[in-house]
Each structure stands twice: as structure tokens, then as C-alpha cells.
Amino acid sequence: DVKVTQSSRYLVKRTGEKVFLECVQDMDHENMFWYRQDPGLGLRLIYFSYDVKMKEKGDIPEGYSVSREKKERFSLILESASTNQTSMYLCASSFGLAGVHSYGQFFGPGTRLTVL
Amino acid sequence: QQQVKQSPQSLIVQKGGISIINCAYENTAFDYFPWYQQFPGKGPALLIAIRPDVSEKKEGRFTISFNKSAKQFSLHIMDSQPGDSATYFCAASMEGGSEKLVFGKGTKLTVNP
Numbered sequence: 001d002v003k004v005t006q007s008s009r010y011l012v013k014r015t016g017e018k019v020f021l022e023c024v025q026d027m028d029h030e031n032m033f034w035y036r037q038d039p040g041l042g043l044r045l046i047y048f049s050y051d052v053k054m055k056e057k058g059d060i061p062e063g064y065s066v067s068r069e070k071k072e073r074f075s076l077i078l079e080s081a082s083t084n085q086t087s088m089y090l091c092a093s094s095f096g097l098a099g100v101h102s103y104g105q106f107f108g109p110g111t112r113l114t115v116l
Numbered sequence: 117q118q119q120v121k122q123s124p125q126s127l128i129v130q131k132g133g134i135s136i137i138n139c140a141y142e143n144t145a146f147d148y149f150p151w152y153q154q155f156p157g158k159g160p161a162l163l164i165a166i167r168p169d170v171s172e173k174k175e176g177r178f179t180i181s182f183n184k185s186a187k188q189f190s191l192h193i194m195d196s197q198p199g200d201s202a203t204y205f206c207a208a209s210m211e212g213g214s215e216k217l218v219f220g221k222g223t224k225l226t227v228n229p
Binding site: 004031033040041042043044045048050058090092094096103104105106107108109110 | 161
């Protein structure tokens with residue numbers, strides 16, 4: 001079974017804090033993704049990565065950065081958390097070379113981040 | 117042009133009924149259309165997907181209908197069960213291009229016993 005794990009299920013931070021969300025997958029997937037999920041807005045892509053040390057902006061990258069130093073690990077960083085970044089954050093991974101079109105994206109359980 | 121519009125936002129169906137969720141897209145370069153199912157407290161999971169060379173795909177009680185000329189596709193859940201209660205997302209992507217998926221905003225389905 002593919003497993004995508006996220007470091008925390010719930011996280012409470014204060015405005016201005018630097019926040020790290022960690023994601024690890026155990027299936028040797030090339031692609032990894034970070035989304036945020038908000039009621040009525042669906043899933044919005046923040047950043048994705050095709051390979052180690054490679055990253056590309058998604059639809060809403062402002063206020064976020066990412067790091068992928070190892071193939072299995074993809075980190076989302078909020079440099080200075082703000083209240084409008086309160087959300088559910090979902091990590092996903094998929095096989096490379098059109099893997100998303102054959103096997104889909106595999107999602108973690110999510111981290112609910114609250115910024116006070 | 118990158119949007120996928122999904123409706124309705126929420127849906128309540130009686131057990132045994134048919135649930136229908138609709139999606140529409142504008143970008144004719146999309147050529148892969150998956151549906152994801154998300155239960156509370158879990159991440160979404162791939163449910164069923166279709167490519168535009170067929171008009172319908174069926175897996176058990178779940179069917180995707182695809183209308184290429186109208187640029188619409190829909191998910192039908194036959195004999196809906198309370199265990200089907202979840203949020204459903206349609207999505208689209210380009211097989212020859214990026215690994216990215218463009219998601220609809222989701223439909224919360226409640227199946228009453």
C-alpha cells in the first residue's frame with residue numbers, strides 16, 4: 001500500500017511564526033505536490049516537484065516555499081505565517097512519466113493548520 | 117481556461133437513489149478526467165477516471181459519462197449507499213503535458229438511510 005504521511009494532523013501557530021509542514025512518501029514516487037483545501041474552494045495547488053531539488057509554482061504559491069532534498073520528502077514552508085493561511089494542507093505524490101494518469105495521485109491525511 | 121466547474125456544491129440523496137454530479141471544462145487540451153473521493157479526516161483517493169475516446173466508463177455502481185462536444189462529464193452513483201457519503205472532486209489534466217491536476221471545487225454528498 002502506498003503511504004503518504006504528514007508530520008502533524010493538527011497544528012496551531014502564531015502570526016509571524018515560521019512553519020514547516022513535512023510530507024514523506026514510501027513508494028519511490030518522482031512527483032510530489034502540496035495543496036491547500038478550503039470549504040467551497042476545493043483543492044488548490046501551491047507547489048509541486050518532479051524530482052529532487054526541483055520545484056515549480058502552482059496556482060497559489062504566494063507566501064509559501066518548498067524544499068525537496070530527498071526523493072521521499074517534500075516540505076512546505078510558511079516563512080511568516082498569517083491568519084489567511086489557516087487551512088487544511090494536503091500532500092500528494094505520484095509516479096513520474098504520466099503516472100498520475102495511470103495510478104492517480106496518492107494523498108496524505110492532511111494537516112489542519114490554524115494561525116492565530 | 118484552466119478551470120473545472122463542478123455542481124452541485126452539496127447533494128442529499130436517499131439510500132438506493134441515483135447521485136449525479138456534473139463538471140464542465142473549457143480547455144480542449146484536457147484529455148484525462150478523474151474523479152476523487154474524500155471521506156472526512158482522510159485525503160482524497162482516486163475513484164474512477166475516463167479519457168475522451170470513450171463516452172462512458174463504469175466501475176461497479178460508479179459511472180462516468182463524458183460529452184466531448186459539450187465539454188462536460190458527470191459522475192453517476194447508482195443505488196447510493198450511506199457509505200458513499202463523502203466529498204467528490206472532479207479533475208482534469210493533459211496526458212501529454214504536466215502531471216498537474218486541475219480540480220473542481222467539490223460536491224459534498226450525503227446519502228440518508
